[in-house]
Amino acid sequence: MQRLEQHASFGGRQEVWQHDAASTGTPMKFGIYLPPAALAGEKCPVLYWLSGLTCTEQNFITKAGAQQWAAQHGLIVVAPDTSPRGAGVPDDAAYDLGQGAGFYVNATQAPWAAHFRMEDYVAQELPALVERHFAALPVRGISGHSMGGHGAITLALRHPGRYRSVSAFAPICAAAQAPWGRKAFAAYLGDNPAAWQAHDATALIARPLSERLPLLVDQGEADEFLPQLRPDLLQAACERAGHPLTLRMHAGHDHSYYFMASFMADHMAHHAAALRAP
Numbered sequence: 001m002q003r004l005e006q007h008a009s010f011g012g013r014q015e016v017w018q019h020d021a022a023s024t025g026t027p028m029k030f031g032i033y034l035p036p037a038a039l040a041g042e043k044c045p046v047l048y049w050l051s052g053l054t055c056t057e058q059n060f061i062t063k064a065g066a067q068q069w070a071a072q073h074g075l076i077v078v079a080p081d082t083s084p085r086g087a088g089v090p091d092d093a094a095y096d097l098g099q100g101a102g103f104y105v106n107a108t109q110a111p112w113a114a115h116f117r118m119e120d121y122v123a124q125e126l127p128a129l130v131e132r133h134f135a136a137l138p139v140r141g142i143s144g145h146s147m148g149g150h151g152a153i154t155l156a157l158r159h160p161g162r163y164r165s166v167s168a169f170a171p172i173c174a175a176a177q178a179p180w181g182r183k184a185f186a187a188y189l190g191d192n193p194a195a196w197q198a199h200d201a202t203a204l205i206a207r208p209l210s211e212r213l214p215l216l217v218d219q220g221e222a223d224e225f226l227p228q229l230r231p232d233l234l235q236a237a238c239e240r241a242g243h244p245l246t247l248r249m250h251a252g253h254d255h256s257y258y259f260m261a262s263f264m265a266d267h268m269a270h271h272a273a274a275l276r277a278p
């Protein structure tokens, strides 16, 4: 484990670390914000943030403006990279497959299967590492944007009991039906409809579930990717299943971090209410 960056921020500290990840077999970087409470030695709950296509661990920590709210609520915020990277890691010339586009699944198909194990990394290995090395409680929330919103919702649904809160900005709500998701799933999971459904938020919500965490979703109405995101399908599935959903549509907002920064305070409060509850 090597610390690559540290910056004082809102009485706490934004850090970036790199470590050799067993699940991906590569070095992985992640951002971690330590609120003032954690620096004072108090163990704090952890919000995991999953970024979208093309992002690294940097996008969220430099553009979302989440540190001030994390400081206020006493939340650690961990933002991993979106895929394994490096010379020995397969890639694709397109931005929406390979490095920067891990889709938070464990790939089963060549050439991806050896390294693209982002579900194991995010849901298991990274929390274990964070809870071992930082002032972190095993009390977790998960959120994300676009591909990362898909990751946050599907990981929360696939791992009942692991997270206490979940939210998303402009998530890919039905990845098995979206061009981005279909391309990634075909590559990573192969021609296997059952595996695709098992990583599709809308399909998962329709299943009988032991846990239904209230889901907060914000979506810009001027989002250029709206046809891929399909919050309408998520909403219909939630209504049918009785899954608690707060879906907020925002006129004039696009797919960017300007949109997310505008509503980040609400997401941090949503997570803090669940993660800091006695």
Ligand SMILES: N[C@@H](CCC(=O)N[C@@H](CS)C(=O)NCC(=O)O)C(=O)O
Pocket (backbone or CB within 6 Å): 051, 052, 053, 054, 055, 059, 063, 095, 145, 146, 147, 255, 256, 257
């Ligand atoms: N700009 C990309 C689309 C990818 C994109 O918009 N990525 C979003 C996540 S899906 C993002 O967060 N980009 C980085 C940023 O805004 O900092 C393209 O069309 O080539």
